[in-house]
Amino acid sequence: MRKIFGYLTHRRDSAMLAAALLLLLAALLRPTVPVERNIYSYMLVVDISQSMNVEDMSLNGKPASRIAYTRKMLHDMITAMPCGTRVSLALFAGVSVADLYSPIEVCTNYAAIQDTIDHLDWRTAWSGNSRIRESMLSVARTLRAMPEPAQVMFFTDGEEAPRLHAFNTRDLSNFQGGNGWLLVGIGSGKGTAIPKLDEKNQLIGYWAGDSFAMQPGIAQISEQNIGVRDNNVAAGEGDRYLSKLDEDYLKALSKEVSAQYVRGDSLRAVLAAMKEQKPARRDIAPLEIHWLLAALAGVLLLTAHLPRHPLGMLRHLRLLRR
The missing domain is CATH 3.40.50.410 (von Willebrand factor, type A domain)
Structure with a gap:
């Protein structure tokens, strides 16, 4: 389990893209939950x-x-x-x-x-x-x-x-x-x-x-x-x-x-x-959740392209401007 977690940590972008793909595939099935x-x-x-x-x-x-x-x-x-x-x-x-x-x-x-x-x-x-x-x-x-x-x-x-x-x-x-x-x-x-x-x-x-x-x-x-x-x-x-x-x-x-x-x-x-x-x-009644899965997939896609340490990145840019 630790090895898998460590692999995903070092391959964060790939893991998020894979998760986004799985969510999009699930959204295509138009799943519902009873509420x-x-x-x-x-x-x-x-x-x-x-x-x-x-x-x-x-x-x-x-x-x-x-x-x-x-x-x-x-x-x-x-x-x-x-x-x-x-x-x-x-x-x-x-x-x-x-x-x-x-x-x-x-x-x-x-x-x-x-x-x-x-x-x-x-x-x-x-x-x-x-x-x-x-x-x-x-x-x-x-x-x-x-x-x-x-x-x-x-x-x-x-x-x-x-x-x-x-x-x-x-x-x-x-x-x-x-x-x-x-x-x-x-x-x-x-x-x-x-x-x-x-x-x-x-x-x-x-x-x-x-x-x-x-x-x-x-x-x-x-x-x-x-x-x-x-x-x-x-x-x-x-x-x-x-x-x-x-x-x-x-x-x-x-x-x-x-x-x-x-x-x-x-x-x-x-x-x-x-x-x-x-x-x-x-x-x-069944409530469709495909829109929720698609939204989560979009969030993962955006996160995959963000830097790992956004706050540190901002501090670095401020130092460069000075």
Whole structure:
């Protein structure tokens, strides 16, 4: 043992370089150690009703629809999330919420998650209504069906269609599922016409105020309104229904279900609100240490090129200057 120690002492540089190489090789294997830590898991619910096609947002200085703006925000959010974070994407239309998959890790599945976001589109909707208040119950059911706990982030403009009145307003006084949820308001406070689009996503007109009351969204059909509208005819300038972010309603709804509200016109504000959310759970999870091994290897490489007695070297240089 003494001989080995003496050899390493006289061959310090070689020993450190060899140790650095071993650490780098170990780092390539991406080892993990089990530790107890916070697990951050999110279910990102996106409103895909037709009011999300309203162009009252801005991207790169150009007008953008609410759904396009939401896609961009989701892309940036996923990029900003640290490895180990888990996300699920879900769609909202009508009164129900459908999750596309259970929470998956963002770094390992980065490309798949970003591709899913790219394909978020109003044409995927299965209902023409937009009953956000009713959907709170659907979100809670979807969460309970997941294999692991998750926090909810609901991206919506707050547009209830049809409008709420005494007969269709769900009583949420006993609702207990919204604690820790985050409602993100998308849209502007300025009323803007809702575009009427065909199956090829081409503009064919705008929703009129009376047709919105009877037939909101994409394709709600009943005995009462069959044949009363011609989708090929645009509403007149004075007849268009003007949609805007219903921020007061979303704030009131958030308070009612014990959730939080944040306006979605700032990515920084949304990320800050996410940090205030509690972790989905605390559990034993693998912690990657490859970065630590690589850092130690870097320290050894630097040390190998330093003089053996740096203080003595500094004193010698000071004497030479005198």
